[in-house]
Amino acid sequence: MRESTASQVAFVGLGSNVGDGIATLHAALAALDSLTHTRLLRASRLYRTTAWGVTSQPDFINAVAMLHTQRTPRELLSDMLEIERLAGRDRRADGSDRWGPRTLDLDLLLYGDEVVDEPGLHVPHPHLHERAFVLVPLAEIAPEARIPGIGTVRDAMAGMASAELEGVTYAQPHDRA
Template sequence: MPALSSDPATVAFVGLGSNLGDSAAVLRAALRALDALPRTRLSRASKLYRTPAWGQTDQPDFLNAVAMLDTALTARELLAAMLEIERDAGRSRRADGSDRWGPRTLDLDLLLYAEAVIAEPGLHVPHPHLHERAFALVPLVEIAPDARIPGIGLARQALAGIDAGQIQAIGSDDRFER
């Protein structure tokens, strides 16, 4: 596990999702890649959850999870590293975004970066739809029950207001392995 430098660490939460190939293996590899980032350490990871596709529903179910990182990377640096991990896993993104809701080998979303609110081209934190997505809130609340979504409130309160009935943990033994 890489050691953090003396830079102050920021707590960031990353959503992971996959619905193509061996999704469990893809998510475990992505978690190891996140843990290997410079000046970054994985501090917690949720169980894997089977979730119905969101947005474009005529595709296979996803496996989703959330990772909690301690990082000295900026939000922009972390996002760039996440996009590189996606590319290494075989994910390609169309420039026009038309594949945004489609099937994917790996999807990494920066959900929260401490208490930061960032609205820049290509970088929006907190994730704009986090408070509406049970597939992200369930694993987030599992590992950080007191997580706050800036401008919204506690993640567990956002989760209480939406239907999470179709989100299923696929077993307590399916936590990410390092």
Template sequence: MVFVGLGSNLGDSAAILQAAFVSLDELPDTRLLKASRLYRTPAWGLTSQPDFLNAVAMLDTTLTPQALLAALLRIERDAGRLRRDDGSDRWGPRTLDLDLLLYADQVIEEPGLRVPHPHLHDRAFALLPLVEIAPQVRIPGIGAACDSLARMATDDIQALPYTPPPPTHAAR
């Protein structure tokens, strides 16, 4: 099981995230198993920007973590995400942000790829949708995601009315 965090705060964020769920399901050797609801969350890091919509996708994939990350970056670019080479826009507004949160129970530390996501256990905007679709999931080196979530405030996060996830491919 692989979990990907989705976020957007520019443009029609709900439509962008729904399209991203479809794009994830269309990746080679990958199937979207579950998609969380969308959550409206205050900006984190650089707070003087519009609220985000966030969600989490559960995937089944045979792509390597590196190949999956490359695919996530392509999906971001296709959605209009521009990244500055110097990283100065790291906390700024974006059309689409896709983060590889968990890749099974692997721990990966290499340039450009850290799994589990190094701040996952500190971010309610990622934990809330993660725990919604995988209540028993564990963060390697940290413990149960639900325990991390229980230690933080979530009253500033609003679940949006439920939108069913897009259908997965019936045949591959």
């Protein structure tokens, strides 16, 4: 495992559709900002989106956060899983709840220009370029970010349908860049 000294920009997708999703995402952004050797640089506004995968569940509140971190991808993922757990997320070991309702879902979307393919950790996120609920908020804060093997976020957005996204206007973007 590499040392946790090199700084990287990482992007995290956030989602919630159980309980007060807006409050949950705001708390998750604060938790990400409080991680060791990590700083929240920017966060998109919040978006209300229809459920993906299992569609017979409540709409999601989604956002994307831009972090500056010295944590390795594996360390960051571990931190994210703990934030989910503290928010009340209970992941089933068999993954059968993968597409179901959740109090908080955090996905490591990008970690610099790195490609990571390990058990339980895939960066860039395998479906990042196919999902408007991730690409729209990501494009809001970093349209020129590179998705390894795809191109820029702007390139991935070309032709992407985003009609199922509705901005939650009373939740303002966070920008510390």
